[in-house]
Amino acid sequence: MRELIVEADGGSRGNPGPAGYGAVVRDAATGEVLAETAEFIGRATNNVAEYRGLIAGLRAAREADPDAVVRVRMDSKLVVEQMSGRWQIKHPDMRPLALQARGVFPPGSVTYEWIPRERNKHADRLANEAMDAGRRGEQWAPKPAAAPVAAAGVPDVTGAAGATGDTGGTEVARAEAELPPPVGWGPAGGTPTTFLLLRHGETSFTARKAFSGSGGEDPDLSATGRAQAEAAAEALAHTGVQAVVTSPLARCRQTAQPLADRLGLDVRVEEGFRETDFGAWEGLTFAEIQQRHPRDLAAWLASPDARPSGGGESFATVARRVAVARDKTLARYAGRTVLVVSHVTPVKTLVRLALGAPAQSMFRMELSPAALSEVAYFPDGNASLRRFNDTAHLRTARLTVP
Template structure:
């Protein structure tokens, strides 16, 4: 295997940041895409960044064990690690400096490159990191699962990776796509005041206007006749909105915890201006990094993306080929749209999402997604 070319994909996570943490890494043959090695470990209490660096180190060690002289392309969805290891960003945090030094020592000189990939392209490493954290939760360490033997590699061109599809229908061999129609809940008393309303605040219900919006949305969706299931966040405002639609359609409502709004911590119930006055540094950091958290919150947009992505995957697995109404909130819906587009995390700050607006994304069996609708409020006019 001398002179081999490997791809190392690595990830790490922390449930609480800091909290119970773990990492995962895979080594791929750059030519065939075959998984050559896997590594994962529960590392106890740590931050996301520490877990990500440890995942990188484990992936590099696994690659070097296969071939000390291999050329390695590291792919990670951590912009921080990629930029720091590429030498473009300074490493200021004292916890990161020794980890980066260790990674450089394992990497060697001149034959490792780093590139950022969106989270959805890093699913194997993300899966392993979560398996490691799940194992730690039960007081044990991660153990590799047996993999089926790889098919013999023949010397022929590899098929091109699936390209983003903007067509009107899925090719016949992919079957019918699963369509998720995202509905932001109707107005609450806090909505017109533009007050932060997350998952740990007062949990307001719909206002009189919000009830009207939910009913108008129900009429419109009933007229279209395409929705086959209704799933919603556990918050009161989303349940009221979902129930209004479900009654009209004759469907039940299924609750999905991962669709709840971001925890806004000490910002709950405050306006943007009030947060800017009381917590200016935290607000600036929040808009500057997906890993920054609102003051007093346990969640960042990165954390939200992880749980919302898991909720999406559960829905797709439960309702293949169907059209599902997903009633949620501003942050989860923007995040899922952003993930469908493969856009960077800060794209969520460039989207407008009105109360009771509709978005729609189609998901195909080859892993592609197509955004079909964004912030549609025509049914309210």
């Protein structure tokens, strides 16, 4: 069985203060860096940032290989001891985060190891980059080319000096209670940021059930699609939407505009919410792809790392950029209700990430044109799916819904 190493760190400049995390995923056998992730999370404590880094690192490891065993290495004694079960957890900010971290991989798949801070410099550097980006009003983004990486178990000696971390202190003294009940059974974790996820209206490709991604044509809405966009705007006009964010593709911008016009809001384009690049499959139906590219299709259906024929994007690649777009949007619109107009793959990805479901679960979701879904993201890191594939607004408008 494959083993992955997750190195994670988090810091707060003020404790509490402006905070961020960083995490890196390595192949244990080769030391190869498989993924890097980092985020500015606003005002938080060191320990919250460290837990958020752990969760992000575990999620990145799951994207790399959901069947792997994982060894987590952190310089936070608090997080390592709590997650190993040797210390109990009393602080209310830590409990839901620990529970969320435990839910990423099956029980028994993850072990924890404390390491000195000087051996955690890669994750430390990422956390500092995220906090620096937050100070500039930006979100962290990976650099185009990574520096050479150290082999597994060898300290990374590159990067800036450390993110403020935990070495014990008052948070350790408070770590003595059990974990709370599962998410949804306990008290709410503060004011959520709500994403109203709207799939774009119908196009000529939709009617044919053809693959229409970001690597081929950029079709406009059909007459039916425009009517669906107006119906969605009517339904959402009085729901407290405070911001409108859309994929850059025309069909999404045209779906977003009617509501933005009603509410007097600007439409913000977010590149990360664009549809998958389906490569050579663009414009083809499933039956046509099965006939022309049967092996590639079989591989694509079996693994989130497989790419469509002709150099398209894998679901794993799409998930990474969608997660970055999600986190940027959450940081920009914290505590508000946001209409996010996107496509089948990004919407399903946001849903399955909120649920902690595997990538293959997306093949078991059906999402109709102009359908609404809703996810609430809480400040403690939890998410709650409130509805999925809601088309009631289209039936009221007497529109045809598949």
